[in-house]
Amino acid sequence: MTATLHRLDKRTDPSLDPLMALVADDMNRVNAVILDRMQSKIPLIPELAGHLIAGGGKRMRPMLTLACAKLIGYGGTRHHLLSAAVEFIHTATLLHDDVVDGSDLRRGKRTANIIWGNPASVLVGDFLFSKSFELMVEAESLKALRVLSGASAVIAEGEVNQLTAIRRIDTPEDRYLDIIGAKTAALFAAACRIAAIVADRSDADEAALDAYGRNLGIAFQLVDDAIDYVSDADTMGKDAGDDFREGKMTLPVILAYARGDEESRAFWRDAVSGKRASDADLAHAITLIRSTRAVDDTLARARHYGQRAIDAIGRFPNGPAKDAMIEAVEFAIRRAY
Amino acid sequence: MTATLHRLDKRTDPSLDPLMALVADDMNRVNAVILDRMQSKIPLIPELAGHLIAGGGKRMRPMLTLACAKLIGYGGTRHHLLSAAVEFIHTATLLHDDVVDGSDLRRGKRTANIIWGNPASVLVGDFLFSKSFELMVEAESLKALRVLSGASAVIAEGEVNQLTAIRRIDTPEDRYLDIIGAKTAALFAAACRIAAIVADRSDADEAALDAYGRNLGIAFQLVDDAIDYVSDADTMGKDAGDDFREGKMTLPVILAYARGDEESRAFWRDAVSGKRASDADLAHAITLIRSTRAVDDTLARARHYGQRAIDAIGRFPNGPAKDAMIEAVEFAIRRAY
Structure with missing residues (x-):
């Protein structure tokens, strides 16, 4: 008997298409719930919510709930409402994040806070x-x-943690991992875990799906944070250099600062404190990040968590659901290249 | 047999003391839950939350849950957690309201948004x-x-409704009642209703407590809105004239505008649109409100809802709980004088 080894980086051009195809029917149901429940007799509500919800998001989190349900062979429909709930939590946090960060661009469109x-x-x-x-x-x-109310509280805690770490050059990698574990990975984990819950599966199955989501979420955020220092402006539709200008202590900066000589460390102190925020400063920051291999190693960290996500679902049967979920991890990691 | 008639205005100096005494033991338990659950390893969270939660609020809503439980003779403790949950919902909406309104003073203290x-x-x-x-x-x-998640959604809808009515002189009384019914009365109603729910009482008992809370909430908000045009600066610890400067269409303004001559209507149009916001303009507004009896009639409306609140709990046994709840209504209405 030969073991099936699932390793990262086997495909050259991974995509989310298999995941989307896997859950397409369920997703139609979830989208109907989402559109129905964002209605209100106050017209501004569906108008503003629709801007973001209809605005080209990948629906990554609800897709994960649906894919995990497929993976464990759940045949019911109880997860449709929960899947929509997960997307609403995510959308609510995006709306508040953009207020908190003062962002003016998301997914290539003007943010709701700028418009309304x-x-x-x-x-x-x-x-x-x-x-x-x-x-x-x-x-x-x-x-x-x-699980979901707990995740919501953890997300808010993570956002406050991030807020109090902003412009603090002394933020260690552990704290950064706490922050992204809370603000991003907690909802990925919960989105996956609830599939096992509605299907009444064992604690071990629950924990395995939680681990898949959590590790994927961390990998996803690491890549997101790397992209802010490599993108040629519109890879992600968000403003390149936003994190730099806001003094956000993401891993590329933490690594570049830790590895830099005294001159570049002085630069980072100034940049993070807000004294250097010009386009030339951003260009210099990217040079320093490149020369210290800070982006490459951020992505290496992402691959580590991505592999852990893949190994977490090893216990479940091979098949199209698992294949799609593995390729989703590969996609999450490779989109930076 | 003589019927017991409960009418408003029987006492000359109503207070919340009987209500507070009635629920004092329960409230200690609820306060312990509140203090425990606002903790976090992120220090800013308890610091900021504590500023508002420890900052001299009356805990009106959790007190109502506890008082309603007494009124119907519930002897358990399941309402303690829910009562704390109600106060957390209320505190969260206050924090967001102060951001939305740009307020700098609440309960006589600087608001959290100004400090943090x-x-x-x-x-x-x-x-x-x-x-x-x-x-x-x-x-x-x-x-x-x-009930509580529904109330939360209604509160948010009411706040958006209020936001879109701001600076709109044509706001009718019905819309104003919709707004305060949602942003204030929905949580009062839910706070009361959940006492019947945890005690497993009939739908009729649930509806009666809901009606008490809802009508009290409307009365409470009407008086709040009247106070903004009568207070000598610190009756409520909030800035007198805040509503006026923000162009908020509360009932005193709606009535004064409807009853004014062409000249005063022109003044109101300018004031609500933000063209007249000086202290002299506020003084003139108060004169117009006084001459049209707009505050008196706002308070008359409040008495109407207050009486409905009292009548709603007529079905429950007479005794100290009912007496305290009636006096709380009287207090809510009389605090404007």
């Missing part, structure tokens, strides 16, 4: 967040509710 | 909101979860 103002973005975020809980209540699983 | 900035207020609000759902999940009542 911060107050509307805060309140419509609150609306979507409340709606997500209404959806969870409808799904009638106290256990799923516990 | 808007981003921190938005995120700590999100944290408390998530924590409120964790508490509700712990209470293990899907029905209570449904």
Whole structure:
């Protein structure tokens, strides 16, 4: 008997297409729930929410719930409401993030806070967040509710943690990992875990799906943070150099600072504190990051977590669901190149 | 047999003391839950949350849950977690409201957004909101979860409705009532209703407590909005004239505008649109409101809803709980004088 080894980097051009094809039917149902539940008699609510929800997001998190359900052979529909709830939580945090960061561009479009103002973005975020809980209540699983409300609290904690780390050059890698583990990976983990919960699977299955989501989430965020220092402006549709100008302590900066000589460390101190934020400064930062291999090693870290995600689902049967979930990890990691 | 008639205005100096005494023991338990659950390893979270939570609020909403439980003779403790959850929802909305309104003073103290900035207020609000759902999940009542998540969505809708009505002189009284019914009364109603839910009482009892809370909430907000045009600066600890300067269409303005002559209507159009916002303009606004009896009639409307609140709980046994809840209504209405 030969073991099947699932290793990263086997494909040259990985894509999300297999994942999307796998869950296409379910996703139509989830999209119908999403469109239905973002309605309100207050016209500004669907208008603003629709800008972001209809605005070309990949629906990564609800797709993960649906894919995990396929992976474990769940045949019911209880996860459709929860999957929509996950997307609402994510959308609410995006609306609030853009207010917190003062962002003006997301997915290549003007942000809601720029178009409708911060107050509307805060309140419509609150609306979507409340709606997500209404959806969870409808799904009638106290256990799923516990997991998702816990994840929501952890996300908010992670965002506050990030806020208090901003412009702090002394932020260590551990704290950075705490932050992305909370602000990004917690919802990925919960999105995957709830598939096992609605299917009434064992604690071990729950933990395995949680680990897949959590490690994928960390890899995803690491790559996101790397892209901010390699993109030729619109790889991600977000402003290249945003993190740099905001003084956000992401891993590329943490590594470049740790590995730099005294002159470049002085540069980083100035840059992170906001004293150097010009385009020329950004160009210099990218040079330093390149010369210290800080992006390459950020991506190496991402591959490490990606491989852990893949190994976490080793216990489940091989087949199209697992293949698609493995390729999704590869896609998450390779999109930076 | 003589019927007991409960009418408003029987006492000359109503207070919240009987209500506070009635629920003092329960409230100690609820306060312990509140203090425990606002903790976090991220120090900014308890610091910012504590500023508002420890900052002299009356805990009106959790007190209502506890008082309603007494009124119907519930002897358990399941409402303690829910009562804390209600206060967390309320605190989260206050944090976000102050960001939305750009307020700098609440309960006589500087607001969190002024001290720690808007981003921190938005995120700590999100944290408390998530924590409120964790508490509700712990209470293990899907029905209570449904009521409170529904109320949260309605609150957010009401806030967006208010936001889109701002500086709109043509706002009718009906829309104003929709707004305060959603942004204030929905949580009062839910706070009361959940007492019947955890006690497993009839739909009729649930509806009666809901009606008490809803009508009290409307009365409460009407008086709040009246106070903004009568207070000698610190009756409420909030800035007198805030509503006026923000162009908020509250009932005193709606009535004064509807009843004014052409000259005063022109003044109101300018004032609401933001062209007249000086102290002299505020003084003139107060004169117009006084001459049209707009505050008196706002308070008359409040008495109407207050009486409805009192009548709603007529079905429950007379005794100290009912007496305290009636006096709380009287207090809510009389505090403007």
